[in-house]
Amino acid sequence: MLILKSEEISGILDEKNLIAYFGKERINLPKNSFIEPGDIVRLKNREFIALKPDPQFFNEISGRNTQAVLPLDTSYIIHAAGILPGTCILEAGAGTGSLSYSILKAIGNGGKLVTMDINKSTIDIARGNVERFMEPGNWETIHGDIRSDNLPGKYDAAILDIPDPWDVVENMKKYIVPGGYLVTYSPNFNQAEKNVIAMKKLNFYVLETVELIKRNIIVRENATRPDNNIIDHTAFISIGVRTSSI
Numbered sequence: 001m002l003i004l005k006s007e008e009i010s011g012i013l014d015e016k017n018l019i020a021y022f023g024k025e026r027i028n029l030p031k032n033s034f035i036e037p038g039d040i041v042r043l044k045n046r047e048f049i050a051l052k053p054d055p056q057f058f059n060e061i062s063g064r065n066t067q068a069v070l071p072l073d074t075s076y077i078i079h080a081a082g083i084l085p086g087t088c089i090l091e092a093g094a095g096t097g098s099l100s101y102s103i104l105k106a107i108g109n110g111g112k113l114v115t116m117d118i119n120k121s122t123i124d125i126a127r128g129n130v131e132r133f134m135e136p137g138n139w140e141t142i143h144g145d146i147r148s149d150n151l152p153g154k155y156d157a158a159i160l161d162i163p164d165p166w167d168v169v170e171n172m173k174k175y176i177v178p179g180g181y182l183v184t185y186s187p188n189f190n191q192a193e194k195n196v197i198a199m200k201k202l203n204f205y206v207l208e209t210v211e212l213i214k215r216n217i218i219v220r221e222n223a224t225r226p227d228n229n230i231i232d233h234t235a236f237i238s239i240g241v242r243t244s245s246i
């Protein structure tokens, strides 16, 4: 497998069977084509560069069983929740494994990530996606509900990317160390509001709620302009801190 990348769009190339995939669109390449990383491929009236399927393309490559957290959000979550080498992190749910993968890279071999998901097949898909790129010995995946009372250990941060994080905030008090972070990730205003109200009610100190917008710029001589495909909404990220008074 190779990645086909242009400034505007990207796709996947099955170089053995000579088929390019752009979402659901399939394009057969001319017979006897031979494409290697670094080659320029002309398709759909534009030029693509062929690249190795390395981890920065996690989202292009992985099986999308659920909505994945995109790099613009994963990088911010890692920064804002103090996810550093050696830290111990709790996550729900696994989804595609996109956020798990970024957390595993950030915590390094000295850290630990525990990821829970209520859906067993989702855990298997997330593991399959992550293990294309790494063999994490410090990643424990647990099939179960994050409301569970018997999670192993205490955590420097917990990240909730589930449909109803506000319902789980109380349970997180048991697992996050004082001064540790609770991050909720929700797609709409109503949900973000419920998350923040629940955190405040339960004495978490709420630092911020943010939405990140990524605007790519297409650079052409005398015609440089913003890309039409702006990512202007993914989700609202709320960051709280477990106070020592809880």
Ligand SMILES: C[S@@+](CC[C@H](N)C(=O)[O-])C[C@H]1O[C@@H](n2cnc3c(N)ncnc32)[C@H](O)[C@@H]1O
Binding pocket: 066, 067, 068, 069, 092, 093, 094, 095, 096, 097, 098, 099, 100, 116, 117, 118, 119, 122, 144, 145, 146, 147, 161, 162, 163
């Ligand atoms: C949007 S996906 C997570 C996406 C993931 N962060 C990623 O980067 O791909 C939400 C996941 O939460 C799981 N889930 C929903 N409720 C849950 C609960 N109470 N406990 C654990 N997992 C839960 C779902 O099965 C689903 O896989």
